[in-house]
Amino acid sequence: MSGTAEAPPLSAKDKNSFAYLTIKDRLPVILSKIADSVYRLKGKIKEEHGEEGTEDLKSLAGCISKLRNEVQTDKPVVPIKDGRSDVCVWNDHLKELIANTGSPPSWFESPWLYVECYMYRRIQEAAELCITLKDFDVFRDQKEKSFCDSQEAILVLMEYLHNVVGEFKSGKQLDLKHLFENFLRVSLWGNKCDLSISAGQDVAQTSSPLDQLHQFEPNILTDDTEAVFGCLQRTKVTKGRPACVDIILDNAGFELMTDLCFAEFLISFGLASKICFHVKAFPWFVSDVTPYDFSWTINQLCASNSIYMSKFGSIWKQYLEDKTWQVAVDDFWTLSFPFNEMESRCPDLHARLAKSDFIFLKGDLNYRKLVGDLAWPFTTPFHVSLRGFHPAPLCALRTCKSDTVTGLKDGQADDVNTKDEKWLINGNWAVISFSDKMS
Template identity: 55%
Template sequence: MMAIPAALSAKYKDSFAYKTVKDRMPVIVAKVADSVFRAQSTIKESHGEKGSEDLKTIAGCVSKLRNEMMTNKVLIPIEDSRSDTKTWNAYLTEVTTQEGQAPAWFTSPWLYVECYMYRRIQEAVEKCSCLTQYDVFRAEKEMALSGSQEAVHTLVKFLFSLVKEIEGGKESNTRELFDQFMQVCLWGNKCDLSISAGMENAQVSCPLAQVDTLREYVLINDLDLVWNQLQKTGPVRVDIILDNAGFEIITDLCLAEFLLTAKLASSIHFHCKAFSWFVSDVTKDDFDHTLSFLMSSNSMAMDFVCKRWKEHLQNSTWKIHTHDFWTLPFPYCEMEKRSNDLYMELAQSGLLIFKGDLNYRKLVADINWPASTPFVTSLQGFGPGPLVSLRALKADVVTGLREGQADEMQTRDSQWMINGNWAVMSFADKH
C-alpha cells in the first residue's frame, strides 16, 4: 500500500459520521440475535437438539459482541479455524504495533472496524457443530428478493424481448442499450440492507423506467470511457465484483446477459463473498438461491433467461468465484501484496466492474480524499485491469469530482454523500 499523504492521514480516523455508525452497528447485531431466536423451532425440527444448541452458541457470541461495542472495548483475536483466521489475527497485531495500542470499536479506522464486526458474527457461526453453513442474514435477503418481484419481472421481461430481437437479426442501438443496462445496474445498488441496519428494503419499481430521470443524479458518468474500452479489442472477459443480493444481483445478471448477447463480452466472471457479509452481500449460496427463485416463477421470460443462464454456467461462459480477500479488511491497493493470486486472476479481465459502496470505499482506501482528487490517484496504484465503479453514494468519501462540485452539492443536498440518491460511474485504467 502506498503511504497515505500526510495531509490526509490526520483525517483518516475522522472521515465518517461515527454517531450514525454507533447507532447502526448494535442494531445489526441485535437483529442477528432476534433472527436466531425466531429460527429456533425451524432449526430444531431440521437439525434436532444439536441445531438448537448451535443457535444458543450464536446468540451468546453476538450478545458478547454487542456488549464489547457498546462499551468501546478493544478488538480481540478471532477464535475459530476458518482459512482466514491467521490473517485477521496477524493484522490485529500489525495494527496494534502501528498504533502503539490495541484498536477499539470507535477510535480506529472505520473500514477495519466495520469489517471486523461482520467477521466476528461469522465467528459465531464457525463455532457451531452442525450449523457451520448457517447464514444469519438469509431471511432478510430472501425478503428483499421476494419483495422486489414486480421490478424483477419488469426487468427480465425487457431483457427477454431484447435478446429475442437481437438474435432474430433486428437492428438495435447497442450503445444506447449499454448505457441503459449499466445505469440500471448502478441504481440497483440503492437496495443495501447494511445501510438500513437490516430493515426491509425491497425494490418496488424497476429503474428501467427511471433511467432518464435519474441521469441528472449521476455526478460522474464515465460510460464513454467504458464503452471505448470494450470497443478496443472486441468481446472480452468481464468480471463483476458483486455487491448486494436481492434485486441488485438481478440487475447484474441482466447486464451480464446483455453484454454477451451484444457480443461486448466473451465471458462473465462473478465474484461472491466467502461468507455472509454486510447483511446483504452476495455469497455463492445467494447466487444459487436467486436462480432457484427465478425458476419458480410462472413466466415465459423467467423460464427463458433461467435456462439460458444455467447453460452459461454449465459451459463456463459464466463462472462464479469466491475468495477470502473480499471478506478481509484491506483496501484494494494492498491486494497485489496480500492476495497476489486474486490480483493475477483479475488481471486476465478486459473490464472489472466493481459494484456498490463498500467496494468503492475499499478502492479508495476509505480515505477522506479531497473530492476533486482524480479517481485513478485515489486507487493508489491498484489496477489489475481497466475498471469501473458503479456506486450510489452511502458514505462520505468520493473522488473524481470537478473543482467546486462538492460545494455545489452541499448547498443542493446536505446529505448527498450518504443518502444513496446520488451516484458515480467512475472509470480508471492505469495502463
C-alpha cells in the same frame, strides 16, 4: 491535488461524522436484528437439528449479544478464534495494528473500514464455533425476502431484456450504445437496495427501474459510461474477440438481478465472451452475495411461473455449466484491506484479475476499498485515489453511502450539498468512475 499523497483514514473519532453514527448507532441495530432473527428460528432449528441445534443457537445468540456489548462499550478488538482459512490473516493484521499504535484497535477510535469489516467477521465466527450451524446465514431470510418483494420490478426488467435480445437476434438495427447505457445504469441504481445501509431493515425495488432512469440521471456525479463502452469495444478490435469481464458483486436480491441482466446484455450483444462473478466467502455486510445466494437466485428464476424469468434462469444455468459464466470465491473480499494491498496480500487474486479485459466493481464497500476509505479531497482524480491498483481497466458502479468520493469537478460537491445535505450517505447520488491507467 497532485501526486499520490495519502489522505487521512476515515474513523469514528469525530462524533459528528457518519462513521461515528455508523458504529455507535447502526451496527448495534444490525446486531440486535440478528439476535431477534435467531430467536424466531428457535423452533425450526430444533426441528431440523434437535437439541444440539438448540444449544448451537443459544451459543450463536450469546456470541452476538457479547459482540453488541463490545461495540457499545468501545472494547478493544480481540483475535478471531474459529477454524476458517482466513484466521491467521485477521490475527496477524491485528498484531500489525497493535505494533503500529502500541494498543489494540477499539470500536470508536480505529479506522471505520477495519472495525466494520471486523464486526462481520466476528458474526461469522459465532456461526463457525457451532457444531450443526456452521453454514448458518443469519441474514438469509432478509436477503430472500428482499428478492421476493422486488418481483414486480424484476419482471419488468426481464421482459425488457427478453425483448431487446430478441430484436437484436432477429436482425433489427438497435442503438447499442444507448442500450449499454440503460443496462449499465440499471445495474448502478440497483445498488440502492442495500440491507446494510438500512441497518437490516426491509429494502425492495417496487417500481420499474427503467422508468426511474431519467429521474435519477441528474444524480450521477461522475459519468464515464462512454469511456467504459469504448474500452469494451476496443477489446474486440485489439484482441479479435469480445472481452473477458470480471464483476465484483455487491448485494443479493434486486441488485444481483440487475447485474445478471447487465451480464446477459454484454454476452448477447457481443461485448463480452466470458464473465466471472466474484462473490463473498461467507455472509457479509448483511446482503452481499454468497455462492449460496447466487445459486438460490438462479434456481428461483428457473422455477418461476414467468416465462421471462424461467427462460433466462435456464439460459444462465447453462452458462454456468459451459463456463460462459463462472462464480469465484476468494477470502480477500471478506478482509479489511484496501485494494491497493491486494498484490502483496493476495497475489494469486491480483494475478487472476490481471488477466481480465475489464473489471466492474459494484457498490459502496468495494468503492471504499478502491480508494482506501480515505478522506480524499473530492476533486482528487479517481485514478490517483486508487493508489496504483490497476490489474486491468476498471469501472466502479456505486451509489454514495459513505463519506468518501473522488473524481468530482471543482465546486461540484458544494453545489450538490446545497441540494441535499446527506448526498454522501443516502444512496440517492452515484458515480460511474472509470480508470485505465496507473496513478
